[in-house]
Amino acid sequence: MAAPPKMLLHLLLLLFSAVEIHSNAEENFDVRRHLSTVTRYHVAKDISESSYVPSSIPDQCKPIHLNLVARHGTRAPTKKRMKELEALASNLELLLENVKEWESSVQKIPPWLWGWKSPWTGKHKGGELISEGENELYQLGIRTREKFPELFHENYHPDLFPIKATQVSRASASAVAFGTGLFSGQGNLGHGRHRSFAVTSESRASDIMLRFHDCCQNYKEASLLNTTDQACALFTPSEVGLLEWTDDLEVFILKGYGSSLNYRMGVRLLEDVIQSMEQAIKANEDGLVPGSYELARLRFAHAETLLPFSCLIGLFLEASEFEQIQREEPLQLPPKPPQKRIWLGSTVAPFAGNNMLVLYRCPANISGKYFVQVLHNEYPIPLPGCENSNFCPFEVFKERIAAPHLKHDYNDICTVESERKSPTCKISQLLSWLFPSNAKIHQKDEL
Structure with missing residues (x-):
């Protein structure tokens, strides 16, 4: 194997020198809070906007239904990442061998770094939920029950608390951990x-509810080991x-x-979320007693x-940006630090990150009878589509936040243009010409 260029060795040594200068620059800096979507939940859930004052919920208002959309908990690296780590270990070994000729630099x-090996050397499988991830979901299940004892x-009973997960094992294992706690x-x-x-799970090939990114053809076109004093220490805050x-x-882009x-x-x-809330409202209006209709719909999936889903309900936006997405206009990219x-x-979608939409029934003397409270990672979060309140009248939530998106059809959004002109589509079109309009529905059923 050829020796690496000396310039690369010099850069490596300069990096190590910089570490000595900056190692104690900011003692309170915690790199674990800055790992983007691989941030652990116990670190991420308490990173909130302290200036936001959530809406107070009147005492007479009671929760009658809960929707949960959660990401799986902390997982092991995927096979691809494990291969990259093994390649890194080999490259480091080669670099360090060449550094030995400069004794003053050693x-x-x-x-x-001397003799460093990937912690996953020898593993052939990856991506599974690890024990830390199990505990994240287990504790979330316990806290959810404590926060909403009425529900x-x-x-x-499976009809009261349907639990759905994707067919990816880390998602279904997360559902089991959550349910065990709940x-x-x-x-x-x-x-x-x-x-x-x-x-329950849908097939990966057709799960357009929780793995829509896998089925959408148009779209296809320090965290684990809690170690912060090695590779992370090579960088300044x-x-x-x-x-x-x-x-x-x-x-943001992808x-x-x-x-x-x-x-x-x-x-x-x-x-599906809107439908579940409408069904709960109808059951309530019909006078059905709790325990005779669905009380929570619980889903476990992925960052994707x-x-x-967070974008669909307009989270993490300024008011003016919410108006832009309603008009289907592109947004400015997130500004570069230190802005x-x-x-x-790390807050939008950490491991075990979640959105809870809680449907409340309020007395008639309050402006509106049904309200939606939105919690992100268990904390109330402002809804730009509802005057930055986190407690939004259901009809406002439905018409102002959800309706502009629901006018779009999944198949229209995701089907590649060439597929729309495929032989199957042409056959369907031919059949529509051959059969009279009043027989179209029957013909579709027969097909």
Whole structure:
């Protein structure tokens, strides 16, 4: 193997020298809060905008239904990342061998680098939910039950608390961990009196509710080991901020507000959320007692699900930006540090990140009978589409926030133009010509 250029070695040594100068520059800086979408939940959930004062909910208002959209918990690196780490170890070994010829420079190299190996060397599988991720969802389940006892005091039934997850194992495992915490003490299994519960999944090939990004053809075109004194220490806080910003830019452009396609392909999920709330309102108006209708709809998926859903309901926007997305206009990219920005991957979609939409029923003497409270990572968050309130009249939420997106159809958004002209489509068109209009519905059923 050829030796690396000496210029690369000089750059490596300059980096180590800079570390000595800046290592104690900001003792209070915690790199774990700046890892974009691979930030751990226990670090991310308490990063909130302290200046925001949430709306107070009248005592007479009671929750009658909850929608949850959650990302899976902390996972192991994927196979691709593990291969990259092994390649990094090989390159470092080669670089360090060549540094030995400069004896005066050897002392500048951090001791941990000598003989460094990837912690995942020898592993052949990756991406699974790890124990830290299990605990994130388990504790979230416990806190959810404690926060909304009116919704979760009923005995479990799959029709009352449907739980859905994607077919990716880390998502379904997260659903199981959450359910174990949510229903702990309600069963007869083991010392924790756990109980069994159902988790359902759609096929990966057709899951346009929680893995719409996989099915949308138009769209296709320090965190794990808690180690902060090795590779992370090679960068100053300002450099970490720039690295975080580049990650956030990528997330913004590819999964967030960078393109309306990114989030509008989630319209089926938004439609499902609105439908579940309308069903709860009807059950309430019909006088059905709690326990006879669905109380919570719980979903577990991925960053590619949570991010678009957050965009669909207009989170992390200024009021003027909300008007822009309603008009389908592109947004400015998140500003470069040290300027402040609302869009932070570490808060928008950390591991186990989540949105809860809680439907409340209020007395008739309050302006409006049904309201939606939005919680992001368990904290109230302002809705620019509802005058920055986090407690929004349901009809306002439905008409102002959801309706502009729901006018779009998933198939129209996601079907590649060439597929629309495929033989199958042409056959359908031919059939529509051959059969009279009053027989179209029957013909579709027959096909």
